[in-house]
Amino acid sequence: MGEPGEQLPEEVLVLIFRHLPLRDRAAAARVCRAWAAAATCSAVWHNTNISCDCELKSMLPPYLYACLDHVHNLRLEFEPSREPSRRVATELLTALAGHTPGLRGLCLECRGEKPLFDSGRDVLDAVHALCGAARALRHLDLRRLPFTLSDTLVLQVAHGCRELRSLFLDNGTLVGSVRPSSVLELVECRCLRALGLHLASLSSTALEALAAPDRAPFELLAVRCACPEDVRAPPLPSEAWVALRRRHPWLAVELELEPALPAESVTRILQPALPVAALRLCLSGDTVGPLRFAARHYATTLRLLEVRAAASAELDAALEEVAARCTGLREVHCFCLVRPSVLHAFRAHCSRLRSYTLKLTREPHPWRPTLVA
Numbered sequence: 001m002g003e004p005g006e007q008l009p010e011e012v013l014v015l016i017f018r019h020l021p022l023r024d025r026a027a028a029a030r031v032c033r034a035w036a037a038a039a040t041c042s043a044v045w046h047n048t049n050i051s052c053d054c055e056l057k058s059m060l061p062p063y064l065y066a067c068l069d070h071v072h073n074l075r076l077e078f079e080p081s082r083e084p085s086r087r088v089a090t091e092l093l094t095a096l097a098g099h100t101p102g103l104r105g106l107c108l109e110c111r112g113e114k115p116l117f118d119s120g121r122d123v124l125d126a127v128h129a130l131c132g133a134a135r136a137l138r139h140l141d142l143r144r145l146p147f148t149l150s151d152t153l154v155l156q157v158a159h160g161c162r163e164l165r166s167l168f169l170d171n172g173t174l175v176g177s178v179r180p181s182s183v184l185e186l187v188e189c190r191c192l193r194a195l196g197l198h199l200a201s202l203s204s205t206a207l208e209a210l211a212a213p214d215r216a217p218f219e220l221l222a223v224r225c226a227c228p229e230d231v232r233a234p235p236l237p238s239e240a241w242v243a244l245r246r247r248h249p250w251l252a253v254e255l256e257l258e259p260a261l262p263a264e265s266v267t268r269i270l271q272p273a274l275p276v277a278a279l280r281l282c283l284s285g286d287t288v289g290p291l292r293f294a295a296r297h298y299a300t301t302l303r304l305l306e307v308r309a310a311a312s313a314e315l316d317a318a319l320e321e322v323a324a325r326c327t328g329l330r331e332v333h334c335f336c337l338v339r340p341s342v343l344h345a346f347r348a349h350c351s352r353l354r355s356y357t358l359k360l361t362r363e364p365h366p367w368r369p370t371l372v373a
Contacts, residue, residue, distance in 0.1 A: 010038045013038035014041050017038055018045075021051065025039050025044065026039075045072075046071070046073065048075070049075045049076075049077070050077070051078075052078035052079070068096055071103060072102065072103065072104045072105065074103065074105070077110075078109075078111070079111045080112070086123065090122050090125075090126045093123070093127060094126045094130075096130055097126070097132070102134075104137065104138045105137070105138060105141075106130065106140050107139075108144060114147070120145070124153070127142075128153055131157050131160065131161065134161070136161075137157070137164060139165055140166070141168045142171055143169075143170055143196060144172075145171050146172050148177050150177055151177070151182040155182055155185060157186065158185045162189060164189050165191055165192065165193050165194065166192070167192070168194075168195075169198070170196035171224075174226075175228075176201060176228075176229035178201040180200075180202065183202065183206050184205055187210055190214070190215045192216075193219045194222075196221075196222035196224070197223060198224050198227060198230055199230040203236075204240045211246075211247040219248070219250060219252065220251070220252050221252075222253075223255055223269075224258070225258060226256070226260055227260060231261060231262065235269075236271075241273035245275055252278070253274050253276050253277060254277060255278070257282065261283060263285045270293050272297040276302060277302065277303045278306075279302060279304070279305050279306070281306065281307050282308040282309075287309040288314045288317075294326070295322045298326065299325040299327075302326040302328065302329060303329060304332075305322065305326070306331075306332075307334045307335065309336055311338065319332075319342045319345070320342055320345040323345035323348075324349050326350070327349050327352075329353055331354060331355045331356065331369075332346055332353070332357070333355075333357035334358055334359075337360065355370065355372065356372070357370070358370075
């Protein structure tokens with residue numbers, strides 16, 4: 001009998017192996033010489049997802065490290081509260097810093113709970129080392145990293161990764177520690193097209209820099225308002241938003257407003273001049289007012305709406321107004337029960353709707369969205 005790899009051409013095996021998790025790639029490489037050649041082919045490793053929880057018992061460091069030079073985009077999942085998972089993630093990031101200066105994209109995805117009284121210094125040190133080595137880095141996503149980020153990391157990326165296209169720092173930390181002055185140096189990178197920040201890290205000077213005539217088109221600005229520093233942040237002038245939108249007419253703004261914000265802060269943040277494409281509301285106070293504001297001022301730009309609030313007749317009425325005005329919505333997710341007229345309004349007015357969470361009766365959590373055919 002011939003080797004199993006002789007049954008399929010190598011290019012077909014490569015297409016199959018690139019979708020396998022790490023442990024299955026390792027198993028495939030041990031089957032025969034042909035499969036080993038396909039499993040270690042650079043095309044298999046260009047886009048790699050690794051879960052440090054799933055791979056702990058079967059990860060083979062020699063096999064893995066031999067392929068690190070081929071990794072262009074890495075999505076790394078780990079659970080920071082579990083020491084083995086965290087250790088493997090840290091070791092992998094450190095090894096990657098020494099093997100692959102050609103890394104283009106890195107996304108860190110934390111699962112489970114953040115360990116109590118832990119600052120994540122070991123993980124952040126590994127991220128620093130990797131960003132210092134990966135000079136060709138274009139995409140860095142730290143939204144799911146629950147540790148407090150620093151100016152040092154932002155400045156390192158700003159000065160060392162001159163081809164950076166997107167950077168997301170709008171994570172779930174309770175402390176906003178990235179200063180506007182560091183972000184200003186970051187936005188001087190003319191290639192930057194997408195940026196995620198806490199509100200306290202953003203300034204009118206940064207908006208003016210993004211509106212400079214000699215920079216590449218800027219496409220996405222994600223702003224999270226969740227920590228005390230965001231509450232104390234000064235308001236950004238409407239004129240700066242108008243100028244930014246005039247310079248980049250296709251700009252999309254994503255706003256995430258969380259319970260830490262008092263009503264007066266919400267009023268300062270929601271300005272008519274913002275081209276809000278995604279609005280996520282999880283407020284401890286009034287939600288109806290912001291919804292009606294969005295219906296009036298974001299009718300032509302809003303594509304995604306997410307609401308977490310207590311059910312009420314007033315909330316239902318506001319949602320119906322959003323449905324009638326914001327007809328370009330693609331997704332709407334409301335995590336409380338709504339009356340049937342709300343569902344009917346979105347189905348009737350929003351012809352581009354692709355997914356919604358609008359529950360009429362109680363269901364076990366987590367609630368699953370309904371996909372529109």
